[in-house]
Each structure stands twice: as C-alpha cells, then as structure tokens.
Amino acid sequence: MSEASIQPCTVCDSKQSNFLLKKQSDGRGLGSISIYRCHTCKAVYLGRYDAGYVDDLYEYYRQYQGKSREALFSPLTAKSYLKVLELFTLHTSGKSILDVGCGKGDFVDAGLRAGWDINGIELAQPAVEIAQGFGLPVKRLDFFSNAIRPASHDIVTMLEVLEHLPDPISFLRRAADIVKPGGLVYLTTPNFDCFDRRILGMDWPVIHREHLTYFTPQTLISAIHEKTGLTVIHSETRNMSAQSLQRIKSYLPGQKKQSMTSPQSVAKGKNTDDVREAIEGSRVLQFIKRGINGILNATASGNTIVLLLKRLD
Numbered sequence: 001m002s003e004a005s006i007q008p009c010t011v012c013d014s015k016q017s018n019f020l021l022k023k024q025s026d027g028r029g030l031g032s033i034s035i036y037r038c039h040t041c042k043a044v045y046l047g048r049y050d051a052g053y054v055d056d057l058y059e060y061y062r063q064y065q066g067k068s069r070e071a072l073f074s075p076l077t078a079k080s081y082l083k084v085l086e087l088f089t090l091h092t093s094g095k096s097i098l099d100v101g102c103g104k105g106d107f108v109d110a111g112l113r114a115g116w117d118i119n120g121i122e123l124a125q126p127a128v129e130i131a132q133g134f135g136l137p138v139k140r141l142d143f144f145s146n147a148i149r150p151a152s153h154d155i156v157t158m159l160e161v162l163e164h165l166p167d168p169i170s171f172l173r174r175a176a177d178i179v180k181p182g183g184l185v186y187l188t189t190p191n192f193d194c195f196d197r198r199i200l201g202m203d204w205p206v207i208h209r210e211h212l213t214y215f216t217p218q219t220l221i222s223a224i225h226e227k228t229g230l231t232v233i234h235s236e237t238r239n240m241s242a243q244s245l246q247r248i249k250s251y252l253p254g255q256k257k258q259s260m261t262s263p264q265s266v267a268k269g270k271n272t273d274d275v276r277e278a279i280e281g282s283r284v285l286q287f288i289k290r291g292i293n294g295i296l297n298a299t300a301s302g303n304t305i306v307l308l309l310k311r312l313d
Contacts, residue, residue: 006048010212012040012041014040016040017037017047019036021035021202036275042170042218042219044192044213044219045212045214058126061126061127061130061188062139065129072104073104077106078109087109087308092154094155095116095206096155097111098154099120100120100175101123102120102121102138102159103131108131109134113160119137120138122268150178153178153180155184155258158171162186162187163210163213163214169223172187173225176230179311181312183311184242184309186309189304190214193216194237194303195296195302196300200241219234224307228309230309232309235305236304238302240302240303251304
C-alpha cells in the first residue's frame with residue numbers, strides 16, 4: 001500500500017502515520033490488511049477503510065438465525081452483564097439504557113431480566129432479526145437518527161463497538177448528547193497493548209477487516225478528555241485468552257509448538273465456555289483469575305479496555 005493511499009487517522013484525522021504490520025489474511029479470503037499508528041494521537045487504525053457501514057462484513061450473523069435463545073445467550077455472559085449493571089447503580093439511580101451496536105441482543109436480554117428499561121439499536125439486519133425473534137426491544141436504527149432525542153437516556157452502552165467505527169469520537173460525542181446531564185456512557189474495546197497481542201503476534205485474532213480503530217488505554221482516555229464532553233470515572237483492563245495460555249505452554253520444554261490457526265487450536269477454542277465454567281465452579285480458580293486480572297489491570301495489559309464515563313453537567 002503506497003503512502004498516498006493511506007487514509008487519515010480515524011481518531012484525529014491526521015494524515016501522518018507509521019506502518020505497523022501487515023496481515024496477509026483476516027480469514028475471510030478478502031486479501032491482506034495493513035494497520036498504522038498515527039503520528040499525532042498515537043491511535044492505531046486500518047490503512048484503508050470504508051467511511052460508511054458495510055453490510056457484507058456482518059453477514060456472519062446469519063449463521064445464528066434459527067437457533068434458540070439458550071444456544072445463543074451464554075448464562076456466564078449474562079452473569080458478567082449483571083456485574084456491569086451493578087456498577088451502574090453505584091453512579092446513577094436512572095434505569096433507562098440505550099445499547100448501541102447491540103448485536104443479537106444478549107445485553108438487552110440480561111438488562112430486561114434484571115428489571116432495567118433497556119433498548120438496543122443495531123445496523124446488522126440479520127442480528128436485528130434474531131433479537132426481534134426473541135421478542136427483544138431492538139431496532140435497526142442509526143445512532144445519529146433524529147428518532148433518538150438528546151438527553152433521553154440515563155445510560156448509553158457500547159460493548160465492543162468503538163473498534164468498528166471510522167469515526168469513534170463522533171460516536172462518543174453523540175453518546176454525551178443522548179445521556180442526561182450526569183448520565184453515564186459505558187464502553188469496552190480491545191486493548192492494542194494487551195498481553196495477548198504481544199504473545200500471539202500476527203495470530204492475534206482481533207486484527208481483521210471489521211476493526212478499523214485500535215486503542216490503548218492511554219490513547220482512548222486522552223481522546224475522551226480532549227474531544228468529548230465526558231469524564232472518566234472508572235477504567236480498567238482485564239482478561240487474557242486461552243490462546244495466550246496455550247502459546248505460553250507451547251514454549252515450555254517438551255511441548256510441541258503449533259499455530260493458533262491450526263485445526264487443533266480451533267477445536268480448543270471451542271472449549272472456552274468449558275474453561276469459564278470450570279473457573280466459575282472453583283473458588284481456587286476464581287482467586288487465581290482475580291490475581292491475574294489484578295496484574296493485567298495494574299500493567300494496563302488486559303485484553304479489554306473497560307471505561308465508565310460521565311457526562312459533565
């Protein structure tokens with residue numbers, strides 16, 4: 001890719017950037033992708049990206065159509081969502097939530113079951129059809145639609161959404177406009193400085209064509225402070241993947257090294273829920289997990305950046 005063909009930074013619109021890496025395939029047969037680091041704001045972004053929503057990138061939701069709620073909505077994930085909702089109660093008495101980019105609606109489902117006034121919006125039509133098939137209040141609606149009024153919600157959530165956006169800062173500004181004064185914005189997004197990427201390198205599965213913007217805690221928090229009407233009231237990074245543990249194990253004496261994309265690795269990846277269930281069922285493993293997450297958070301190297309933001313009055 002020539003320097004002239006590189007698009008501006010998705011965060012600050014700067015046209016000055018450094019090449020970081022090229023991935024020959026994101027697993028979909030759509031060719032290679034290259035990512036760059038912005039000189040100005042240090043955010044990482046895809047060198048070529050579409051400025052608008054691309055339906056074809058999200059056709060994978062169709063593989064979930066026709067499946068039951070039980071098959072699609074993990075009880076362990078629902079349990080983790082309850083902890084998120086508990087965090088909200090520490091900072092607001094409001095109960096109105098708009099979940100942006102809600103996918104199949106699993107967070108909406110968890111919120112409804114816990115007694116929250118929650119609605120979801122999503123652009124991927126197959127995902128909307130799944131959620132509506134379960135009777136969930138999910139609409140195919142653009143976040144910038146006039147149908148969403150300013151100061152109309154207590155909380156806006158964006159779970160694994162920012163990385164998909166060609167202009168994530170405009171979404172954060174829009175979220176600040178939609179929540180009431182003192183309202184909350186909760187987001188999660190992959191951490192480019194995570195332990196996983198350092199261990200897995202080019203096998204890090206987060207780098208693919210859907211993801212246009214990659215943040216570190218520092219670059220994201222700096223952008224929020226400088227460009228939005230939001231302030232950070234809670235931040236953390238957490239979790240590492242089973243793939244990283246597997247890669248570390250492969251480095252031990254007597255262990256056979258294998259690619260994370262090998263059939264064996266793919267099969268092991270399907271057992272992630274089994275691992276989570278084992279941890280949930282063991283106090284010792286829960287203690288170990290808390291310790292690992294404590295280290296990951298202290299070093300800002302967890303897989304996921306988690307931020308709770310508040311609209312300034």
